[in-house]
Every structure is written in structure tokens, then in C-alpha cells.
Amino acid sequence: MTSSSTAFNQAVQRNLRRNYLVQLAHGLFGQTGFRLIQAPTFIPAYVYTLSGSELMVGVARACQALGQALTPVLGATLVEHRRRVLSLALVVGALMRLQVLGIALAGILLSATWNLVALCLLLGLFGFFLGIQGVVFNFLRAKTIPPEQRGLLAGLRNALAGVCASAVAYLGGRYLIEPEVLGNGYAAVFGVAFLLTALGLSMLALVREPDSPEVRERSGVMARLRDLPALMRSDRNFTMYFLARALGSMGRMALPYYVLFAGTRVELTGGTLGILTAAFLIGQTGINLIWGILADRRGFRIVFNASLLVWILAVLLLMQTTDLLPLSFAFVALGTGVGGFMLAAQNLVLEFGSLKNLPMRIAVANSVSELTTIVGPLLGGVLVMSVSYLPVFWIAIVFKCAAIVIMTRYVSEPRHR
Template sequence: MDGGPSLARTEETEARLAAEEAYHAEVERNLRRNYAANLAHGLLGQTGFRLVTAPTFVPAYIYLLSGSEFAVGLALASQWLGNALSSTLGATLVEHRKRVLSMGLLVGWGMRGGVLGLALSGYFLPDHWALIFACIFLCLFGLFNGVQSVIFQLLMAKVIPLRLRGRLTGFRNFAAGLTAAGVAYVGGKYFVEAHALGNGYATTFLAAFALTSIGLTMLMLVREPDSPEVRPRTSFLLRLREIPDILREDRELSRFVIASGLAALGTLAVPFYVLYAGKAIGLSGTTLGALSTAFLLSQTGANLIWGSLADRIGNRVVFLASVGIWALSTVVLMGMHSLWPLVAVFAGLGAGQAGFQNSTQNMILEFGAREDLAMRIAILNTATSSMMAVGPLLGGLIADSSSFVAVFSISTLMLSAAFVLVLFAVGEPRKRGLFH
């Protein structure tokens, strides 16, 4: 007898093992090049995007156009709504592909188009139209960002081994934080305060577009291996129906997603940090630059610590420490009424949010097998982006009807709930021995 089905299964297993070995050999062979390309892309891309996503320039710009806390919340909500709507679509676009880089580049240019539109509308449109188009372009930015974040996290998981991801993320964000802090100071003092090119905010966003565009070009240097295994191509609606099964099969994953969503809802206070500072001490271009610099520099230093800690101990510890620092800084913010104490608090906020972002992005990669990785990333991004869409809108309503203190108190409560849930109900996923 020739063994029949048993022999066929053995040959299939050997073929899969050989494909895995070849895949990992190619990853190691191109590691230096891919590490450098990811670092350059992250450095320039994050430097530019932080000028858009930091809780300073965009909220201050929208408030300048509208004079309304609710409008600030609505604008930020439109960005994160776009992100939430597109993350699962991003997973279904790439999880059946052996290579994802070309799709990532295409989506990346669309995302940068939203930043360019934000800048150009500021230059050429009157305030009421600039406000409307700012919301539209922030939503466009979010839509492409939702897809891009899934693709680029998947790409990094393919070309950067687990043992190096934390340090790469930390050092990339460290370098980006240094340059972003310098650009933020220039943006506040020399662009906004000096009304550069007729609109300092638009000039800052134009600088962000230029930096992110150069960063995306650097990613073209990546040598991406073919994935040894991919999912069969599935319709978008069918994959949506499978999401509850993925969460039911891994209770710790579902609890981690819930905790991340709670912490993300804590961002309801983020657009109002700088508005609170403005009411406390006034909001000149110099003050805006100082607070932005403190926020971004703290992200810089903290990212090195968070990345090293994640590689040595795990991302769960980083999640707990960073969410705790973020909550504590929010509490302290409510008592600050002068510049330098506010600068220190913004540094704490930056460190906490950096650790939260790094830990969630890397921890989700460790919960299961590669073939479901894109969908796990999409589930997490959808959960967090949905809360980040609801949060600023809710925060704007509360700020308009009550006070900033009420907004900050609710944010602290959400962050505390996330901390407790992970502390008591989510273990360190890399200790489970799953394949990454």
C-alpha cells in the first residue's frame, strides 16, 4: 500500500514547512534593508501626520474657523468615522494577497490627498467653506488611514520579526517625535503666529503633506516576501459575518478589543486639551508651539522606553503603564493655570498616548495565526476608531453644555476602566505560544 491520504497529508505538511522556512530565510536576508526602509518611512510619515493628529493644530484651526467646541468635536469625529468605516474593508482588500505593498502605496497617496486638501482649502476658501471642506478632507484622511493602517501593520508583521518590532516602533517614533517637535515649534511660532503664506495653519498642513509624501516614497525600497499562506478571497459581507466567530473563539482577544475601545473613548477629551489651555493662559502661536513641542517630545522619549519594555516584557505591561500615565495626566490637567505646568502635563499626555498606540498596534499582532492577522488588525482599528469618532462629538456636546472638567472626568473614567479590564482579564498573548 502506498499510504494514500496519510502520505498526501505528510507531503502537504512538508511542503508547508519548506515554504515557511523559505519565507523566514527571505525575511532575514532582507532584514537590514526592510528595517531601514520602515524606519525612514515612519520617521518622515509620522513627522508629518503628527502635525495633523496632535491635539493642537487641527483643534485650534477648527475653533478659529468656527468659534464652537461642538464644531471641533464634529471635525475630529469625521476623521475617525472615516477610519472606522474603512478598516474592515482594508482587511478584505489584502488578506488574500501574497503581497500587499503595492496596494499600500496606492492607499497611502489617497490618505495624503486628504492632508493636501486640508491645506489648500485653508488657502483658497472663506472661513465657512473652509470649515465644511476641513470636515470633508479630515473624513477622507480617515477613510484612507483606516485601510492604510491595516495594510502597513500587516506589511511590518511580514518583514520585521517579532523580536524587533517593539524597538523598531519605539525608535521610529522616537526619531519622528524629535523632528515633529521641531516642525511643530516652527509651525506654531513661524507659520501660525507669522501667518506664513497668508494662512499659518494651512502652511503647517502643507508641510505635513510634503513630509509624509517623502516618507511614503521611502517605503518603495521594501523587499516584501510572498506570504506562504493566505486566506481564500472572500466577499466583504461574508467576512463581516465571521467577525463574531473570531471574537468568540478567543475571549482574551475580545476583552482586549473592548479595553482598547474604552481607552479610545477616553480620547473624547483630546481635542479640548489645547482649548482648555487657551482659556487658562491664552493661545498665541508661541504657546501653541510650546504645548505641541512638549507633547511630541514626550512621545519621542517615551517611545524608546515603551519599545524596549515591549520587547523585553511584553506589550501588556506597556498598555497598563501608558494608560495609567494618560489618566493621571488628565486628572492633573484640571488644576493647571500657567504655561510651564501645562507644558509638563502635555508631556505626560504625549507619553501616555504614545504607549497606548504602540502597545495596541503590536499586541494585536500576537493573538493568533498569520492568516487571520489582517482581520484582527481591522477589528481592533474599527473598535478604536469608532470610539474616537463618537468621543470628540460627545466631548464637544459636553463641553458646550457643561464644562471641560466634565469632559476630562469622563475621559479619566474610561481610561481607568480599560486599565482594570486588561489588568484582571487579559494575559500577555506572547506567552500563549501561538504562531506569529
């Protein structure tokens, strides 16, 4: 081991307790706020309220996914040559949060038509900066937290954020959306989301980041794109993980339509929306503590497969429900499956290959994952308008089953290699 690697490992261990607690606090506030934007309830219901069109729900989510798909490779080129990336994470994090503030202000200041246009544009910009931040923050976490402790940290971050986000979602639906606070209750909820995420970003500034022991020479986006074939050929295990993640992500095509389907079974008031959002977030983030502990003990590969299976079972339950109580249980199960899948997909990539090439591996995995999310919701919207919700749900299940098969047969646990 080189002297720089030794110094790096010593710095990681010396600052581990502080960085662990700081990233826990960052996740508590930041994820609480972002869950209100990312949950498959508030934004889809908001877009449907503004437009009356299922297709526009897919368009809005596709705008975010497009922005998120375009920038991970850019994020990798911004990171790879830097010894430290914390300052970059803070700048990009601030730009993300400004889009959330813009969504809130647009809802208060603009007419419905212009609000819808602004919402799609701001979601696209939010995705643009989120694509960069996904690379930067995951690289920062990989530098500061050892692999065997990432699962519990991710689980705790999600669990604590889940409790808070569930409460905020319920109260927001009941006391902000139903009485139309500020003339637009949805905008008020997104304003709360901005304040929470801004507080989370202030926590991130307290991280103590060690210098990377090795970095790549600075290169442009096109040069790194030309390196992709060699990167994929060099590690078949990573390539098959990449394919499994893409197929699992294609299963997210149905995600914006779960709450609209629920609206065909019960009246979708602000209170009902708050309950379903809280149920989803309890499952998505609360159960992630169990997923995280399982990942630390057995690896993220088993979490990937198990969470997709739970997600499939949750959709089967959703399709059979007609009342609010079973719908709430279905949304808890949906959150459990979706949350576990995202936890495993985002953390498994950190365990392939060397630290030097990690930003690019994160970038390519995130980009393709989001590219599928552009196509998926649009295809789903067309199918919903022309046929019904059920074909969308069944097609998404087929993609998830394919992901399980590939992960089980062709991907070995990278932690044990």
C-alpha cells in the same frame, strides 16, 4: 514547518536589516508629517479659530474617526488574498497624503465657511484611507519584522519622528501661524506636513516583502463580517483585549479639548500653540523609545496599562495648572501616555492568532476603536458647551481605568501563550 513557511522565515531574516532601516526612515518622515495633523493641538485650534465652537471641534474629529471606522474591514478583504501587499500600501498611502495637501490648499484658497466644510470632508477622506492603511501597513510590518524586534523599531520610529515633529511644530507655530504666512499660517503648516509625508512614502517603496506562506480565498466585506462572531469566540484572550482597547479609546473623547482647556489658562497664540504641540510630541514620540524597549522585554500588555496610568496622571496635572511652564509639562506627560497607549494597542493585536487571520483581527480592533472616537468627541463637545471641560476629563478617566482593569484581570500576555 512547511517548505513555504521555511522560505518565508528565511526571506524575513535575509532582508531584516534593510527592511528595519527602511521602515525606520519611513516612520521618521511620515510620522513627522502626520503628527502635525494628528496632534490634539493644531487641528482643534484651527477648527475653533474658523468656527468659534467647541462642538465643531468634536464634529471635525468625528468626521475623521467615521472615515477611519468604516474601512478597516475593507482593508482586510483587500489584503487577505494577496501574497504581497506593498503596492497596495503605496497606493493607499498616496491617497492619504493627497487629503493633507487638500487641507493645506483649502486654507489658502477658500473662505472661512467653505474652508471649514472642506476641512471636515477632507478629514473624513483622510480617515477613510487611514483605516485601510492601518490594516495594510501593520500587516506588512508583521510580515517583515519579527515580534521580538517590533517594539524597539516602533519606539525608534516614534522617537526620531518626535524630535523632528516637535521642532517643526514649534517653528511652525512661531514662524508660520503667528505671522500668517501665505495668508493662513495653519495651511502653511499642513503644507509642510504633506511634503514630509510624501518623502516618507518614497522610503516605503524600498521595502523587500516576502510572499505570504498562506493566504485566504478572496471574499467580500459582508462575507467577512459574517465571520466575525466565530473569530471572536475562537480566542477569548483577543476578545478581552478588544474590549480593553475600545474602552481605552473611548478615553480619547477628551483629546481635542486639552488644548482648548489650556486656552482658558493662558493666551493661545501661535507661539504658545507651537510650544504645547512640541511638548506633546516630545512626550508622545520621544518617550516611545522607552515604551518600545519595555515591550520587547516584557510585552506590550504592560505598556498598555502603564501608559494609561501615565495618561490619567497627566490629566490630573493639567486640571491643576495655570501657567505655561506647568502646562508644557502636562502636555509632555499627556503625549507620553497617549503615545504609549497607541503603540501598545496597535502592536498587541499583531501577536494574537495566525498570520492568515491577522488582517481581520487588525481590522475589527481598529474599527471599533475608531467607532468610539466618533461618539467620544461629539459627546465631549456637548458636555463642554453645556457644562465645562472638567466633566469630560473625568468621564474619560473612568473609561481608562476600566480598560486597565480588564487588561490586568482578563488578558494574558499573548507572546507567552
